[in-house]
Amino acid sequence: MTKFIFVTGGVVSSLGKGIAAASLASVLEARGLKVTMTKMDPYINVDPGTMSPFEHGEVFVTEDGAETDLDLGYYERFLRRSKMSKANNFTSGRIYQTVLAKERRGDYLGKTVQVVPHITDEIQNRILASGEGYDVAMIEIGGTVGDIESLPFMEAVRQLLVKLGRENAMLMHLTLLPYINSAKELKTKPTQHSVKELLSIGIQPDILVCRTEHDVDEDTRRKIAMFTNVPERAVAVCKDARSIYEIPRTFYEQNVDDLVCERFGFELPEADLSDWDKVIDGLFNAQGEIVVAMVGKYVELPDAYKSVNEALLHAGIANKVKVKIHYIDAEKLESDDGLMDELKLCHAVLVPGGFGERGTQGKMMAIRHARENGVPYLGICLGMQLAVIEFAKNVLKLDANSTEFDRKTPNPIIGLITEWFDEKGDLQVRTLESDLGGTMRLGAQEANLVAGSKLAHIYGATTISERHRHRYEMNGRYIEALENAGMKISGYSAKQHLVETIELNDHPFFVAVQYHPEFTSSPRGGHPLFNAFIGAATLQKA
Incomplete structure (x- = not known):
């Protein structure tokens, strides 16, 4: 009993x-x-x-x-x-x-x-x-x-x-x-x-x-x-x-x-x-310090990013370095040059998940800084969607956006999904800017990683399971243009073939994922994605 x-x-x-x-x-x-x-x-x-x-x-x-x-x-x-x-x-x-x-x-x-x-x-x-x-x-x-x-x-x-x-x-x-x-x-x-x-x-x-x-x-x-x-x-x-x-x-x-x-x-x-003794030893006997800029809109309340904070701490333990999180208000970043100077002093940039348009321009400014200057970047959920939008705007030169922020955008590179069955009875999925519905993807779902990709190397596998919490997806119609310009789509959901991960081919570490890896990080081992992110920042600093 x-x-x-x-x-x-x-x-x-x-x-x-x-x-x-x-x-x-x-x-x-x-x-x-x-x-x-x-x-x-x-x-x-x-x-x-x-x-x-x-x-x-x-x-x-x-x-x-x-x-x-x-x-x-x-x-x-x-x-x-x-x-x-x-x-x-x-x-x-x-x-x-x-x-x-x-x-x-x-x-x-x-x-x-x-x-x-x-x-x-x-x-x-x-x-x-x-x-x-x-x-x-x-x-x-x-x-x-x-x-x-x-x-x-x-x-x-x-x-x-x-x-x-x-x-x-x-x-x-x-x-x-x-x-x-x-x-x-x-x-x-x-x-x-x-x-x-x-x-x-x-x-x-x-x-x-x-x-x-x-x-x-x-x-x-x-x-x-x-x-x-x-x-x-x-x-x-x-x-x-x-x-x-x-x-x-x-x-x-x-x-x-x-x-x-x-x-x-x-x-x-x-x-x-x-x-637990090993965790404490790794935490308090770290060599060196890595400063990670976390660019979000709830930075006044660190508990809003509790699992992300802990995952970064765990990755520091795994890499034997101290991780200091420098919180940057995404909305203030849009008009405060001093905050951009602070961002430039950080060794890595992370944009966590979130909902709503407020602060998105500041987040994309941080993403662009990381992309153009070889600064290790990790985007989570909205952090991936904004990385795709920023790339489409500044590399593909498209007037692109998410339908979450602009229902009438001419290039809905992020939008709600619609499912339908074709004449053969096969399930099809597409992203439409006119879609007013949408069901949130929640919980653990399998994803298939492209063999030879950075993500597959990080995980040491081509099939993974991670937890989701989001409603908007990347529009598959833009995959070819993005990949031709240097952005690799390195992971797809196993069930619906929706984009799960992206990475840049010519960047030391520019990775973004649609899911939330922070939910499965542990102090006893960390999470492979966060471990790799902090490891890349450590190498860049050296």
Whole structure:
């Protein structure tokens, strides 16, 4: 039977519940357990797919095409053997949508539909389903204890803790130990009140993880334990670390994984965290520094590009160099010569994915600089589409654009796709500027890389699988003209033969892809495309 560890947070938000949960999960996995993780978000949006990055940060895409919370990216980066799916993230909006659909169908036989039991039952069903087939399921509850929005989740967890029993379920609570500088001491009262809030709901935490900027002495631990009914050995201290990738060892050294194994009756060998030690060694013993210009329109909020940031960090580890990201506002770049001077000082240029026209001219200015000056360039999703448009404008001298930005462009080199069957019954695909529909390509899809291409060399394969999140595609009618001018179309989708990758023949490293490789990068090995990008920048700098 699957064992469940519920993870809650108190005192303030943004304490790092997702990282704490993922770190403990990685230690349990290192002991031989099969672990999965689920995030429950209390907001009413059905999913974060339509939310602004300024509101919620990046949208992480799973292999099965679910648009999910960015915490699922942390889950995948910390776990080796588990991939997230649509079952691993759900919101209050999704729960209410499901319950209301059942009510409209008459599934409740005319009964009054209420938060308890109907909403809480639906939450419990999803929690249990997400853990099927695993030894341990970590369930993170978004928000902070005491929030009105999260009360249905808390009640569902309270009921599950009773139903499953102590031998099958436990709860880890993350709190803050603030330091009062004038008094020169840590204060435990916020933690006490946070646990008291949990107790008022009917939940007793089994493990406390106390976030702090300072060392915590044994007297303080004992005080916390005494006033929260938590054993002293179950009060873990998580001091601010140099890197989130140090947290697994922090938990291991405080025997948090032993508490879990003892509670659930697991008899397992000690965790081998040597791979995490290698990550930390690569991170803090790097030789030299590479500065990557990331040109986007959400640069004020780095969380909007969280997976890209992490993938660059991983590539630095793989190449034994420190990667510094220099964020450049694409919209401001269009009129600020000083920003262009900053761009020219960077060793590489990356244009990430995005939606909408704002900032596209600035992004194409950065792309042109990289193309004409031999600066390593990596374009992702919109970064590929804009690379194609820039090339068509400045090399082919076409008045070209994407129908996303100009419905009446005379050369719709990027547009929505239309599918139809020809007289032989074969599926055909074309891009039309008049197309008002369009279905977003989401999730993992196979692509075929052209043998002998730079991309095929980077991957060491001609068939790959990568995750997508986009609606617009490159128009196949322009492939011949582009290739005659020196742009190689080096990859096509296996199913629809849509353009997946482009590269320049006479450039040290100019590669752009329609998919999102950042979603599958890992600190333990990186991603081949990001590794090659940073490797090329390192060579150029040398």
